[in-house]
Amino acid sequence: xxxxxxxxxxxxxxxxxxxxxxxxxxxxxxxxxxxxxxxxxxxxxxxxxxxxxxxxxxxxxxxxxxxxxxxxxxxxxxxxxxxxxxxxxxxxxxxxxxxxxxxxxxxxxxxxxxxxxxxxxxxxxxxxxxxxxxxxxxxxxxxxxxxxxxxxxxxxxxxxxxxxxxxxxxxxxxxxxxxxxxxxxxxxxxxxxxxxxxxxxxxxxxxxxxx
Numbered sequence: 277x278x279x280x281x282x283x284x285x286x287x288x289x290x291x292x293x294x295x296x297x298x299x300x301x302x303x304x305x306x307x308x309x310x311x312x313x314x315x316x317x318x319x320x321x322x323x324x325x326x327x328x329x330x331x332x333x334x335x336x337x338x339x340x341x342x343x344x345x346x347x348x349x350x351x352x353x354x355x356x357x358x359x360x361x362x363x364x365x366x367x368x369x370x371x372x373x374x375x376x377x378x379x380x381x382x383x384x385x386x387x388x389x390x391x392x393x394x395x396x397x398x399x400x401x402x403x404x405x406x407x408x409x410x411x412x413x414x415x416x417x418x419x420x421x422x423x424x425x426x427x428x429x430x431x432x433x434x435x436x437x438x439x440x441x442x443x444x445x446x447x448x449x450x451x452x453x454x455x456x457x458x459x460x461x462x463x464x465x466x467x468x469x470x471x472x473x474x475x476x477x478x479x480x481x482x483x484x485x486x487x
Contacts, residue, residue: 281339283378284347285462288325288332289469294363294371296325296332298356302373303334305483306350315340315347327362335462337380350375352475357486372474376465378458391443392416393436398427415439422446 286303288295303319310317321335338347354373360366398412412427413435424446426438477486 279339279341280343281337281380282343282347283320283380283458283462284336284338284350285374285376285378285465286331286334286336287374287376287465287469289372289374290467291372291469293326293330294360294368295373296330297327297361298354298371298373299332299334300325300330301483302354302356302478303331303336306336306375309350310338310347313340313346315343344377347377349475351377353470353473355474355477356483357477357479358481370471372469372471374465374469375475376462378461378465390417390419392418395432398435411435413439415443417443417447420447420450422450 284306286299286306288299307317307319316339318337319334320337321333323332323334324330325332340346352375354375356371356373357369358371359369360371392415394414394416395410396412396414397410411430411432412425413432414423414425415436416423422443424439424442426435426442429435429438474487478484479486
């Protein structure tokens, strides 16, 4: 079976404080169940709620064999039926939270094995050679296709260092773009919690599961 890693977000969305209460109580059950399925689960971020133990959102890193398939029955809307822990006389009895999965943003941990390094003659305006040796250096990061060229220095060694520095900057910017895209995706999920068609339903403070 193939190993996989993904992120799970358990979110109260823009719902009332009761939903943050549900998230705070649901996450330990999720951790217990996924661990029993042979998955490694790590909490990597939490947005606290207004009361102790509550959470507006919890982000989990899940890894293990067939992780996507083993979390599938948790994905969607989870419903809890019960009296508000903060407003006992409130008429509402149904509270909803969401569980969504996301691909883990790629971490650009790269090594020399990922690089294709080429040397070439540096050229100036009009194709004039700056020197007769191959002092210019082009470095390509093969997994991403990103490439940088340095030819300003007369020393190939210095141009290599300069090209590596430029490549590191490009990879860092790419990682930031990916992280922003992942954050945007999680935020869209956080703000579009759908009620109804719950994949799981719990009732009462003892969290008896109905389906």
